[in-house]
Amino acid sequence: MASTDTPGQGTGHEQPVLRADAARNRERIVSAACAVFSQRGLEVAMEDIAREAGVGVATLYRRFPTREALIADAFEHKMTAHADAVADALEDPDPWRGFCGYLERVCAMQAADRGFASVLTLTFPAAKGFEAQRDRAYRGFVELIQRAKNAGRLRADFVAEDLAILLMANAGVVEGTGEAAPETWKRLLGYMIQSFATPAPQPLPDPPSPTLMHRALLRLRPGPRKGCPPRR
Amino acid sequence: MASTDTPGQGTGHEQPVLRADAARNRERIVSAACAVFSQRGLEVAMEDIAREAGVGVATLYRRFPTREALIADAFEHKMTAHADAVADALEDPDPWRGFCGYLERVCAMQAADRGFASVLTLTFPAAKGFEAQRDRAYRGFVELIQRAKNAGRLRADFVAEDLAILLMANAGVVEGTGEAAPETWKRLLGYMIQSFATPAPQPLPDPPSPTLMHRALLRLRPGPRKGCPPRR
DNA sequence: GGGTAAGCGGAAGAATTCTTCCGCTTGTAC
DNA sequence: GTACAAGCGGAAGAATTCTTCCGCTTACCC
Numbered sequence A, B: 001m002a003s004t005d006t007p008g009q010g011t012g013h014e015q016p017v018l019r020a021d022a023a024r025n026r027e028r029i030v031s032a033a034c035a036v037f038s039q040r041g042l043e044v045a046m047e048d049i050a051r052e053a054g055v056g057v058a059t060l061y062r063r064f065p066t067r068e069a070l071i072a073d074a075f076e077h078k079m080t081a082h083a084d085a086v087a088d089a090l091e092d093p094d095p096w097r098g099f100c101g102y103l104e105r106v107c108a109m110q111a112a113d114r115g116f117a118s119v120l121t122l123t124f125p126a127a128k129g130f131e132a133q134r135d136r137a138y139r140g141f142v143e144l145i146q147r148a149k150n151a152g153r154l155r156a157d158f159v160a161e162d163l164a165i166l167l168m169a170n171a172g173v174v175e176g177t178g179e180a181a182p183e184t185w186k187r188l189l190g191y192m193i194q195s196f197a198t199p200a201p202q203p204l205p206d207p208p209s210p211t212l213m214h215r216a217l218l219r220l221r222p223g224p225r226k227g228c229p230p231r232r
Numbered sequence C: 001g002g003g004t005a006a007g008c009g010g011a012a013g014a015a016t017t018c019t020t021c022c023g024c025t026t027g028t029a030c
Numbered sequence D: 001g002t003a004c005a006a007g008c009g010g011a012a013g014a015a016t017t018c019t020t021c022c023g024c025t026t027a028c029c030c
Helices: A020-040 A046-053 A057-063 A067-091 A095-112 A114-119 A128-150 A161-177 A184-196 A210-218 B020-040 B046-053 B057-063 B067-074 B076-091 B095-112 B114-119 B128-150 B161-177 B184-196 B210-218
Strands: none
Touching: A020 A046, A020 A057, A020 A067, A020 A114, A046 A057, A067 A095, A067 A114, A067 A128, A095 A114, A095 A128, A095 A161, A095 A184, A114 A161, A161 A184, A161 A210, A161 B161, A161 B184, A161 B210, A184 B161, A184 B184, A210 B161, B020 B046, B020 B057, B020 B067, B020 B114, B046 B057, B067 B076, B067 B114, B067 B128, B076 B095, B076 B114, B076 B128, B095 B114, B095 B128, B095 B161, B095 B184, B114 B161, B161 B184, B161 B210
């Protein structure tokens, strides 16, 4: 985690400079959002976050005019940790072990944080610092792919978009199994890793082009925030 | 589609017997729900379904007191088609081809129908006819597994719960890629099938027990669940 | 045809959630 | 200490959606 001492920064939007109490509240909001998103997903009511942070809703809206802005700030440090995981994987002298280790870590992060699972499959064009970490992770991952292929351990037709597919698939499993069967994702990953490895038994259907996949990641807001609980 | 001529039936709850106009409206509602769920997912507003059906909301609620009841009726024929797909697969003289063909069909059904993708990973204990089809499919699938294993084509440690994992994973991909990259699910399935095939390169993490998986499927309400008791 | 109960649709009330507004409080500079 | 702008919280208005209620209509039986 980088320095978060200076008051008015986060994504890189330099707020004029916050008053001390305001900066304190801002931090509380970010950390409350982090906790609540993690536990209950990205679609919690703004008021719940404000309550958790111990501030009024207006204070929350004053700092984060949109939910996206809040999400971007709340998950920036996890995006950094994620990009660090890629960097760590590149350190591994064994490229294949690095590759698999990274996949394990990112999927585990999804399983541990419901909000992060969604965030990983979304793109926020407006959030500079946030997207910068995504880009760093992406570049590292491309490198990781190349090394694993060179080592002869990763099948040649694996592409970077396959990571997005895995993340979406894993998000589905994590969402579907929830607390009822929280280890299930490991089995999915086990299957996927085995089919990523050489020798590749069969050719695969084409992956989506980078452009298509990027467009898919762009879909803002995951589930239409409609249905209030059709309870009972 | 089976015979739907007799008025007051659907799930098997024998309504006393509906008046002709009521039976007509009921059918319209079911078919509107089917269309709308397919296109926009299970969480559309009840009013939207009523409008699509050309009836008032009260008429909808009179026939289907809960959303679950409507979902169960709306998807019963697709659940039947799904179970039929399993039966078809069992007809195939080549067990492995039957197995793969079934997976392809069920994943394609998920990709073609947003509501059905969710429904397949849910259980509605109250909906008799609906769950009967699920059970039929399940029994057939277990048989399909056994035959494919006997033929030496399916890895020995494959279990029925792995189908649920695949369906959840595929639901995640379909949801994540949406219309932006609608063929992506084929690549996920390609990977998965290759790792299902023998020879199994490596042991896998344990699957969830049938009990755990069943509990996971029981989670009513798809989508972003909130805390049942929204504690504060 | 006529009586009757089943059926109908839209309005209305309740519950959420989003977002803004406004008067009061408080940190900070001097 | 004082002035004042920044900041604050809760209320309030708007928008959805859920679910029930009620007076009017109509299919069905005789």
